Amino acid sequence: MAQLHDPLRPIVFAYTDVCDDLATATSGRFHRDPEGTVLAVSGAPVATLNAVVSPNLEPDPEVVEALAGEVSGTGLPWSIQVRGRAGKAITQVAAQYGLTAVTTTPLMIRRPGAGMLPVPAGSLRIRPVAGDELGPYARTMAEGFGVPLEVFAMFAEPALAKREHFTFYLAEADGVPVGTGMAAVTDNLVGVFNISVLPQHRRQGHGQAITAEIIRAGNDAGATTAYLYSSTMGEPVYASLGFRTEEILTAFTAPA
Incomplete structure (x- = not known):
């Protein structure tokens, strides 16, 4: 009950x-x-x-x-x-x-009505990638999290790109990969995962921009609420986008 x-x-x-x-x-x-x-x-x-x-x-x-x-x-x-x-x-x-x-x-949640989302600034481009680009995606994510590639080698598996609810994003500045993100849409919910930014490209708003793009794309797919499980480093970034902690x-x- x-x-x-x-x-x-x-x-x-x-x-x-x-x-x-x-x-x-x-x-x-x-x-x-x-x-x-x-x-x-x-x-x-x-x-x-x-x-x-x-x-x-x-x-x-x-x-x-x-x-x-x-x-x-x-x-x-x-x-x-x-x-x-x-x-x-x-x-x-x-x-x-x-x-x-x-x-x-x-567990941080962004409810409907949380405000406008920022758009990528400068030369930053955030784009979904297909299965044949998951290798660079996994390498960028591993570098962003500061771990060996084998830790996230599973994310280079092309079968992941075929999962109906997943979309993988690569962020590029002047054509060079600088960060990653992953969206998982389920009904009216979009889950935000794998937000990473290479150390030398941090503090430029890239993590916020990647997250905002995932939310925006989720909205276009019918998802009205976004959720994520945040790291300590990410909490202020997500809070700036209207996420609030509702559980642990x-x-x-x-x-x-």
Whole structure:
């Protein structure tokens, strides 16, 4: 009954749909419990991209534990993700699998009527890319996040470009790649992901411009609300575009 009074549930479900698409296009390993909890394994060496995710305000510890048992045997870094502050039962399940590092990430939402969006300035060009350009996309994203290419090699998989709800964006200044973004449109929602800017091109408004272009394109596709899970660095940028924090996501991972 509590789920009937959970206005953020459609947004969190949209996020799990993104997990579904990523896993399906890469490893093909995805499972959703009848109550919505998902197991999504992308195969990437990133804990948040191989996860058990509950979209429920009160996650079922037994369901989470059962799905955790499936992903723990893959040998990949992985995580358990739940909404809000995790309760004792979920914390114990995570600890049972050695997931004792806890991080929280704000869910930021841009509602209709949040104001005008800025347009790219100067020579910046933001364009969607096809499957044969996902290699440069993945390289730019990895450099923007400061990690080896193999961490995000899955984003060079041409099959991702064929997913109906995904659009990948490359930002270029004078023809040189400087940043990335990814949109995931589900019904009236557009999810904003993979916003990265190369270190030498930061503090020029590029991250804001990429995000604004994704929102604008999402609006054109019928999405009236935008959402994202923000890094600490990105929060002020997204707030300047009308996003507001409405919830947090708690992730359990193995200690570094």
